[in-house]
Amino acid sequence: MLKFDEMYAQLTPQGTGQSQSQGGQSQSQGSGQGVRPHYEAYAKWLAGQPDTVMRSRRDEAEMIFRRVGITFAVYGAKDEDGSGTERLIPFDLIPRIIPAHEWRSMEKGLVQRVTALNRFIHDVYHDQEILKAGVVPREQIEGNAQFRPEMMGVDVPNGIYSHISGIDIVRAPDVQGKGEYYVLEDNLRVPSGVSYMLENRKMMMRLFPELFSQNRVAPVAHYPDLLLDTLRASAPSTTAEPTVVVLTPGMYNSAYFEHAFLAQQMGVELVEGQDLFVKDSFVYMRTTRGPKRVDVIYRRVDDDFLDPQVFRPTSTLGCAGLMEAYRAGHVAICNAVGTGVADDKSIYPYVPKMIEFYLGEKPILNNVPTYMCRNPDDLKYVMANLKDLVVKEVHGAGGYGMLVGPAATKAEIEDFGKAVLANPAGYIAQPTLSLSSCPTYVESGVAPRHIDLRPFVLSGRHVQMVPGGLTRVALKEGSLVVNSSQGGGTKDTWILEV
């Protein structure tokens, strides 16, 4: 077992390049470097905590999460313990700490990136300047399943499409071996997880109040306020006092807790498709006192299910006629329909160019260098280096449909290679990053585990966010996959003034 200091030392990247094998972990054992300064106070505090105390705190946290019902639904068989298909997302007691100055620059980068992405989506559905300029190939857009021709020429309030953006960020060594943040993925459709960010903080403050009096941790609890502000700002100009609702697929959806939580925190109705109807191009909800008009829909339902008259005809999760009301400008849908065209893995490599194209600025946040298998040269390189690369399906999500070369068997690599060759345009590849890890409470004690970060960026009248985001942690030793569906957990995230 590593000592605590050694694990924190790993947060100082050790790598010498980006394409070496995975895991900062093995390389940095016993490197003897000190704890990064922003972790010092916490490390000292933790050293003074008896193991039994930490264990009982962990049990307490689990008990509370169960009682409060902070669970996610798993599709499939029932659990033996009668808890049905509801599981807890493991919560780790040890916070992930980011120094305030690093956050300030990350925040600038996020504002810049999300602004450019919104400009891009607007452009794609209007004049398509970026396609005309040849910066993004036309067939990459028009051949994309996430491109919604129904949105061409539709004007949305403030020109904002992605009101809530979840940008996945990892920390890894750059070419010089210096720690650097990289955007791994943009989530512009219905990013989830923000309720865990909020509940994790609440839990930490409940379990360890003394930590918050000793450290200056930036608060996050005002997120629902910012969200409501953003949604109200996105209302059609026809109403002064907009009625906002959250649209959920229902209580059996895996993120139902979050939908209910956000609706409650904002004090707005949580509706299902069956609660809505459209009359004369306006959207109404059925209430005990008759129909009530709806102006802004924060939808947690995918495009495909929104309106059976326009998209999937069998969907019962949406509302017939919704698109008609939307196009008439009578209702705002957040995020807008068709944002998927910008968060696809095949579009991701173009984001830095978008920033330059629309804003005339150098990108503040890095992209991970990406090989697009649709390019013959890239494909050749990828096929020759499968064992060192992470290869992803461009439409995959949730950690599925990907190959982690260094962790894969020969047979898996071979099979995946065949799939790539059969449809090169369906894949991208990236070097295996030496992801930073963070000390994490596991069965055997404290051990390093890989982490990422998802800040939630809100775009309304202006772009804003609460400090930090959701830190996800891969609980399996050596694993790089942080998704909750694949054994991932979460941590509280501290933006700390040091």
Place this chain on the structure above:
Amino acid sequence: MLSRTADHLFWMSRYTERAENTARMLNVNYETSLLPQSASAAEAGWQGLLSISELLPAYTALHGDVNARSVMEFMVSDEDNPSSIISCLRAARENARAVRGTLTTEVWETQNQTWLEVNRMLKTGEFERDPGKFFEWVKFRSHLSRGVTVGTMLMDEALYFMRLGTFLERADNTARLVDVKFHAVENDFMGTVGEHEQEYDFYHWSAILRSVSGFEIYRKVYRDVIKPERVAELLILRPDMPRSLHASLNEVVSNLRLVASDEDSDTLRHAGRLRADLQFARIDEILATGLHAFLTQFLDRVNGLGGRISRDFLVPAVG
């Protein structure tokens, strides 16, 4: 508020109340079964309990003969029986979960905790070890749920629909209980004719009273030995007996008035008339025309009222 939300709140309370009443009846039957009595009397007791919930055919198909052990299992932990306590608590909790954002944290956590606990208790055999304790627990969770609702919810529509559910369900359950228990005596109860075995009578009628926490109340109100006419009067007509039909209908009407947008609505009129019929009735008149006939009609009308509430508020027609 959303019609669907109101619907979930209404049913959440109904199922909570139903679980409580089922526990009450099971508990009384269970306690009665501890007294020396003939096998046929014991069986009649369990059979009556199944008839109350109209479950005798379903039960017989599954278990055959009627015995304490099987009936208790069927009515407590059988997840395929929609009226079992576990099914009612599951339905209550599922309805609560669907609208957890509308509930206060305390109300939601009470429902959720009840669900987690009942699963634990059934799994660890706590129910079999001490059925009486388990039934008490179900009752007290229901008390807690009502108390936390009244004590923490904003006094608006959400609360009123929950209260409506509670008292409509209670009116239904008490009516069924009275019907079955009087039915057990003879074909239709029309007042005491001859002198029954005094002992059987005492245990039979006091069991009914205890199942609705009415034993002490009876003594206090009538200061008399237990007579079936008075038991019927207490459970049907007394407005101050909290589980009586009259008291339940009083609550239904006042909560309905709070949610109704129209003072002249048909639903309110129906509820008011049903309440008035109880308010101005006399027990000897009811008994003269036949208790069973009276209760059957009452259950129909309560059922009809539930349907109207549903159409008016909970599942309104499109548009």
